[in-house]
Amino acid sequence: MRMYQYEKRLDCHALGQEIKRRRKAKGWTQEHLAQLVDLTPRSIMYIENRGQHTSLNAFYKLVTLFDISVDEFFYPDKLGGESERRKRIDRMLNDMDEKELIIIEGAAEGIRKARETEGT
Incomplete structure (x- = not known):
């Protein structure tokens, strides 16, 4: 019996760019943000520039820290009218x-x- 496999993957490039934009708006370095969310500066760089996936806990810390609504990143087709x-x-x-x-x-x-x- 074969299990159902969901093929669609979350593209985190746009989210990474939004995190970068908001970090810079606050005047924070990648090093400072890394300390706040308990990641390495390299991880922050990869999230911002490559859209690298991160743990759910780190993801939650980042989006709540910057008050980012993730609907536009998770459901871009539903917001297509904007x-x-x-x-x-x-x-x-x-x-x-x-x-x-x-x-x-x-x-x-x-x-x-x-x-x-x-x-x-």
């Missing part, structure tokens, strides 16, 4: 603090009100 621009803006929003988000919210509200007045 444009690259929207994804880029979402990533920028995730890096903003509360005060910056208030400014963005005000701008979006202003755009919405301007649309409403155009229609009347």
Whole structure:
């Protein structure tokens, strides 16, 4: 009796690039990040640049440390309707603090009100 084998493998290149982007945004070195998540700097380099798979525990530490939603990496086909621009803006929003988000919210509200007045 042959067991079912699932052929699809998780491509971690995009996730590695996102980890690298967020690490650099914080001004952290690969060495500093490695200490925080109990990995070697070489492991961080391979994750960021080669999309190397890591243990579930290290993966969990990395995505929670940087507050990364993994849905877009695990289910890219389900999020296919979103444009690259929207994804880029979402990533920028995730890096903003509360005060910056208030400014963005005000701008979006202003755009919405301007649309409403155009229609009347």
